[in-house]
Amino acid sequence: MTIVEDAKHGLVTEEMKIVAAAEGVTNDFVRRGIACGHIVIPMSPHRKVKLCGIGSGMRTKVNASIGTSSDIVNVEEEIEKARQAELAGADSLMELSTGGNFLDIRRRVIEATTLSVGSVPLYQAFIEAAREKGGVVFMEEEDLFKVTEKQAKLGTNFMAIHTGINYETMKRLKHQGRHGGLVSRGGAFMTAWMLHNEQENPLYRRFDYLVEILKEHEVTLSFGNGMRAGACHDATDRAAIQELLINAELADQAHAAGVQCIIEGPGHIPLDEIATNVQLEKRVTNNKPFYMLGPLVTDIAPGYDDRVAAIGASVSSAAGADFVCYVTPAEHLALPTPEEVYEGVISSRIAAHVGDMIKLPKTREMDLGMGHARRDLDWERQYAIALNAAKAREIRNARMPADTDACTMCGDFCAIKIVQKNFHF
Numbered sequence: 001m002t003i004v005e006d007a008k009h010g011l012v013t014e015e016m017k018i019v020a021a022a023e024g025v026t027n028d029f030v031r032r033g034i035a036c037g038h039i040v041i042p043m044s045p046h047r048k049v050k051l052c053g054i055g056s057g058m059r060t061k062v063n064a065s066i067g068t069s070s071d072i073v074n075v076e077e078e079i080e081k082a083r084q085a086e087l088a089g090a091d092s093l094m095e096l097s098t099g100g101n102f103l104d105i106r107r108r109v110i111e112a113t114t115l116s117v118g119s120v121p122l123y124q125a126f127i128e129a130a131r132e133k134g135g136v137v138f139m140e141e142e143d144l145f146k147v148t149e150k151q152a153k154l155g156t157n158f159m160a161i162h163t164g165i166n167y168e169t170m171k172r173l174k175h176q177g178r179h180g181g182l183v184s185r186g187g188a189f190m191t192a193w194m195l196h197n198e199q200e201n202p203l204y205r206r207f208d209y210l211v212e213i214l215k216e217h218e219v220t221l222s223f224g225n226g227m228r229a230g231a232c233h234d235a236t237d238r239a240a241i242q243e244l245l246i247n248a249e250l251a252d253q254a255h256a257a258g259v260q261c262i263i264e265g266p267g268h269i270p271l272d273e274i275a276t277n278v279q280l281e282k283r284v285t286n287n288k289p290f291y292m293l294g295p296l297v298t299d300i301a302p303g304y305d306d307r308v309a310a311i312g313a314s315v316s317s318a319a320g321a322d323f324v325c326y327v328t329p330a331e332h333l334a335l336p337t338p339e340e341v342y343e344g345v346i347s348s349r350i351a352a353h354v355g356d357m358i359k360l361p362k363t364r365e366m367d368l369g370m371g372h373a374r375r376d377l378d379w380e381r382q383y384a385i386a387l388n389a390a391k392a393r394e395i396r397n398a399r400m401p402a403d404t405d406a407c408t409m410c411g412d413f414c415a416i417k418i419v420q421k422n423f424h425f
């Protein structure tokens with residue numbers, strides 16, 4: 001039985017207990033969430049991982065995506081990115097290589113991390129077709145399913161699969177028009193293939209078969225967002241909503257069959273449309289976990305897109321999104337370095353916590369603790385609570401004040417010390 005079937009039969013598994021303890025909720029809360037499709041725990045019978053719960057009542061989780069490109073294939077560097085992502089506190093890793101030997105890279109990354117690992121199997125199927133047959137349009141549909149199974153057997157915990165792109169979605173995309181085009185690689189591959197072959201998307205047409213494979217290997221199905229906007233002006237358009245509706249219906253089917261499901265959401269979106277998108281996703285999917293990509297709330301800050309996405313992710317999380325994909329400062333410019341991966345994860349973790357302060361008020365206890373530690377000028381307690389203790393310590397130690405209780409910001413005129421001498425709270 002899968003974890004969804006266990007939950008529906010009233011069984012509390014070890015995985016549910018681990019997640020319940022980490023989140024400070026009851027075992028039965030997690031079991032009921034999984035049974036209803038409101039919570040997922042990405043797992044795999046092929047590999048033990050650091051489990052994390054994603055969904056209603058859980059802390060917002062952060063994913064870091066890594067992977068080679070056709071220009072830069074450096075497996076050691078990808079392994080280092082996996083390490084940096086884990087060090088920075090990511091909850092999961094997506095290995096999205098599009099260059100080099102796919103299975104070898106994924107195997108080595110999986111060996112190097114304890115995190116849940118996600119993939120986009122169609123990348124491999126389409127790119128291998130391009131390498132061997134001269135174009136992505138020559139991909140044979142059976143390869144999509146073979147690759148999915150091979151990746152599942154490696155211990156991949158969740159897969160982004162582009163089921164929601166069909167003729168209806170494409171018709172809406174065409175009629176609507178786009179300022180920023182189509183920026184999802186999966187969306188681009190699949191639409192090109194469908195147009196060339198005059199065939200419906202096999203992942204949509206043969207969805208039952210896809211579900212059988214995922215169920216056999218207990219892979220969580222993350223419904224890909226192939227129609228996501230690549231420019232804020234295109235957010236929440238008809239194609240994106242059409243894809244969401246299709247994915248919502250398929251997610252109900254997959255969950256009824258015993259497969260855990262996540263729904264992916266927009267990439268570029270103005271701040272005032274975020275809450276609407278979260279409410280819409282939650283309503284039409286019967287409260288399936290929502291995975292926001294970024295989101296990026298302005299298009300004009302290349303070089304700082306980790307911060308742009310953090311603003312979007314904090315509002316998303318506050319509105320009810322459950323899972324956010326980090327963005328690095330290199331977004332839209334280049335394949336990120338390990339350092340940029342680290343920075344991206346930290347930015348998203350800050351955002352996730354900011355959102356959780358609204359969504360899960362108990363998380364404010366950390367802020368209360370920091371407030372008290374600052375009031376008491378207790379630097380070690382501050383470091384213990386800090387999201388990145390090493391960075392906080394490094395900055396302070398590099399510029400130590402004459403009075404070591406205070407800091408060089410105000411030095412002798414430390415407001416806290418002045419208040420300590422004159423007021424008693």
Ligand code: SF4
Nearest residue numbers: 407409410414415416
């Ligand atoms: S010196 Fe200023 S910034 Fe530093 S701890 Fe005191 S009040 Fe805070």
